[in-house]
Amino acid sequence: MKKMRKQLTWIMALMLIFALNTSVFAAVGEDEGEDTVTGDGTTEYIDLEIYSVVLPTGKLLDFTLDPQGLLAIGLNEKATLDELKGGTIVPANGAVKAINNSAVDIALSIELTGTGEDVTFIEYGDDAETTIANVEADDGNNVLLYAAPSAVNIVSTETQYSAAGKGYIITDDPSTLQFVLKAAEYEIENNDGVYTADAIDNTGSGTAIQLGGYVNTKADWNDYVKELEPSEVGISVVFSYRKATDDESKDTGVTGIPGLLSSTDVPALTLTPPAPERGFINGESATNGGTLTVTKSSNLNYDIDFNFAEKTITDVRSNGSTLNATFYEINTTTNKLKIKGSWSSAGDKTITFKLDDDGDTTYTVLLRFV
């Protein structure tokens, strides 16, 4: 009996040890019971607290540091030292977009943090010039990284990005850009008594940011390209969103940056957009002979800018006829051609014009109103 009690004591002791010290984690994909994944995918009502937001993944957030300006020289090409434009940071895949497809306006915050133990992220100094100069103030691994928001509303991942002209600085402390993105339009379908609600394509509202910046050309960047345990530099991005308040929905925002809340408090550089290639720019672009799709509006005077750097625009016509001067404006300082008018009931218009140094070359764009 005494021996049996001893054995039972050991067994009870073992039970106690297991209970206190064993931590068992359900492996991913093996949860059962309470964590039930249901595959129905339908809803019987629109739940306004369920938000649908398209966000970029880490794959789109990579960027390239180009201290030597190598990206400026294509294969088998030549470039002067001035043309190399060394010391820049460019995105690996262009701008990244965030789009609200929810049934309500949302306040979207994008929290950006520079990462990298051995990197110094330059903060905003006394002014833009000083800030950029600080990148090359010594031979440290200095980086001035910024995020440039879009100048146009992004309704889908296909919408073309256009830089708004401001680069909000990213350091190793989180910088948060805050946007209000309007609700999408929804349609509800009744399928045999089961109601499903879906956002209508391209009716949402969104923004985009493009990474850019400067990197110290005097620094030794070899540790960042070695094969074994290279030093790292990167960026972490956390999105957060919630229903926008009434005040946020009415916010006047930041001029030229759709959706950016006026309360955004992140230092920014003013960016000079690069001189455009020959083409048409209105937040979107079309080549000579191409088509610009224009949304019909009940508002008057929808302005469409055509920008040809360093050229003079002449002989502007619409559908072959000389365009009445009331309906266009040429700004000789910026060399922009602005087409004005009431577009609420407009049909397609073919706009042609010439550039002064191109002789008889006529440029054509079809404005298609939808």
Add this chain to the structure above:
Amino acid sequence: MNEERDAGRVNPFRKGLLTGGAAALVIAALAVAFHLGAGSRTTMIEAEPVAGGRGVVAVPENVEELREKAQQPVEDGYYETRMNVEWVFPGPGEPSSNAYVENSTNNKRTVYFDLVLADTNELVYSSPFIPVGAKLEKFQLDAEIPRGEYKGIVTYHLVDDDYQELTTVSVAVTLRVG
């Protein structure tokens, strides 16, 4: 003498009973430990960093590759999140009364997500795989956290058909416990 030897031996029936009983008790102990371990932990589990991008320095050896990569379309560049962002847990250790996460039919990849507490980076929940079109609701955290309000970060992991990770995207949520 025989009596002394007999006194030192254990009755075979009793031995079998003890062994069987011990085995049953150990199994029961493991079952209890599983339940307790799944609901609480004594050590903090740190999560992987949140989603982000990597900076690559251009050198002669990689610049052509970088240029080509920039021209190619990126697969899995976007993910449509479909979720609520304020998760209520009636009490420590209880399942949420409202948490909702859906893998939108506009997506192409199965996902799972990790939930960490933003202040401590402690991993408090790791979801099962959620195929496209499926949803997960009202789940219970893997870790029991005390009553209070917390900022959490949900990191979605997109996986391929072999369940290998492709990329991530992170979204903040608010947790209200108790």
